[in-house]
Amino acid sequence: MDKNSPKIGLVSLGCPKALVDSEVLINKLQTLGYGISQTYDNADAVVVNTCGFLDSAKTESLNAIGEALNENGKVIVTGCLGSTPEFIRDSHPNVMAIAGPQKFNEVLDSITENIPIKSNPFEAKPSSSYVKLTPRHYSYLKISEGCNHKCSFCIIPSLRGPLKSRSMASILSEAKSLVERGTKELLIISQDTSAYGLDLKFEETLVNGKKLKTNIYNLVNELASLGIWVRLHYIYPYPHVKQLIPLMDQNRVLPYLDVPFQHAHPDVLKRMARPSNNVHDLEQISEWRSINPDLSIRSTFIVGFPGETESEFNFLLDWLEEAKIDRVGCFKYEDVSGARSNAMEGHLHDDIIQDRYDRFMSRAQQLSELKLKEKIGKTFTCVIDSVEQDHLICRSIFDAPEIDGIVSVPNKQRYYRVGEHVTVKIKDSSEYDLEGELLIS
Numbered sequence: 001m002d003k004n005s006p007k008i009g010l011v012s013l014g015c016p017k018a019l020v021d022s023e024v025l026i027n028k029l030q031t032l033g034y035g036i037s038q039t040y041d042n043a044d045a046v047v048v049n050t051c052g053f054l055d056s057a058k059t060e061s062l063n064a065i066g067e068a069l070n071e072n073g074k075v076i077v078t079g080c081l082g083s084t085p086e087f088i089r090d091s092h093p094n095v096m097a098i099a100g101p102q103k104f105n106e107v108l109d110s111i112t113e114n115i116p117i118k119s120n121p122f123e124a125k126p127s128s129s130y131v132k133l134t135p136r137h138y139s140y141l142k143i144s145e146g147c148n149h150k151c152s153f154c155i156i157p158s159l160r161g162p163l164k165s166r167s168m169a170s171i172l173s174e175a176k177s178l179v180e181r182g183t184k185e186l187l188i189i190s191q192d193t194s195a196y197g198l199d200l201k202f203e204e205t206l207v208n209g210k211k212l213k214t215n216i217y218n219l220v221n222e223l224a225s226l227g228i229w230v231r232l233h234y235i236y237p238y239p240h241v242k243q244l245i246p247l248m249d250q251n252r253v254l255p256y257l258d259v260p261f262q263h264a265h266p267d268v269l270k271r272m273a274r275p276s277n278n279v280h281d282l283e284q285i286s287e288w289r290s291i292n293p294d295l296s297i298r299s300t301f302i303v304g305f306p307g308e309t310e311s312e313f314n315f316l317l318d319w320l321e322e323a324k325i326d327r328v329g330c331f332k333y334e335d336v337s338g339a340r341s342n343a344m345e346g347h348l349h350d351d352i353i354q355d356r357y358d359r360f361m362s363r364a365q366q367l368s369e370l371k372l373k374e375k376i377g378k379t380f381t382c383v384i385d386s387v388e389q390d391h392l393i394c395r396s397i398f399d400a401p402e403i404d405g406i407v408s409v410p411n412k413q414r415y416y417r418v419g420e421h422v423t424v425k426i427k428d429s430s431e432y433d434l435e436g437e438l439l440i441s
């Protein structure tokens, strides 16, 4: 990159899926010869990659756009909120350009038009280094975009369109290149990971010299051959998910499933128009655990959905206990502009929603505490996420970065590197985290 090349700042908001889009954008900019600025001052323009899922996220996005306009002045907006340009222009009429999610070319067109590279294009030296927004040792790998479902509280399908799976060849080639650059853990993400390949009619394709159907099992099985940790997120509990569990039992894939159940009561799930019906969810969970008893399940839930009765909520609490979900996240229901649930009857008062949230989190905390206690005395392989002065912050195979717990391990003797795998014996536990000691072989 020429030292006089224009520099672009990037503010990335939202979920890991948006983070992956930000990485793509940064790398496309670098390929064109632009520099990346860490500060508003140094940047010739700023791209704000927004989140527009909940109204609170929209407010955060509008605030970030406002800050970028104040601090820099030249702002291009992309991401989920970019699908509603009028909404953005109502608050910020002076943004330079607005593009929807994954409209990389529109963002790049606006940048090249407004902030052209002045040096001779034949002499411009695009950067060959690849930028990642996560630490070197783990990477998010997005396998598809969009979603075919129509959950009543969600506007993702209207923002990102129907399911669009990437080819296995392109995913595997990205995975290999991430591994070559130091990734030791791939976090598989999408809106609906279990549905991978459905839009491609599960077509047969040539992968590593074999003819394979484009489906989640074959994809995960091939990724597992890379010899790194593979962790599955956003898996809906369709019957075929059971096929993935033996891969976990054979230690080819981490014994971890992130399954966004959202609720457990059949009537609430019906009103939510969720893709899966819970009648068989408990059976499925126990079937998965009969194949791999170590399986760790993470899930997210929504409390206070319109019309949720006290007994439906209590059903959810009991279900949570019966399902023994290991890691739990919870959202308080809120209306999202454009979602069908806004028009439903039975919206609950904020106090009731808050009360249910508190009760849910307190039950989830008790469960987590109990489940973590069971790990005391056991030995696990952990990855080092951070090296502190007198201890290491590690993470077990049962925990994803940024959302789950940690394993704290005292260390004063040896030099360790972030990303290194260590064997840890668990000595103590708290509500969400573990403490252990290093076993040196």
Ligand code: SF4
Binding pocket: 147, 148, 149, 150, 151, 154, 155, 156, 157, 191, 192, 275
């Ligand atoms: S499955 Fe439902 S909640 Fe998830 S992205 Fe699709 S519509 Fe939204």
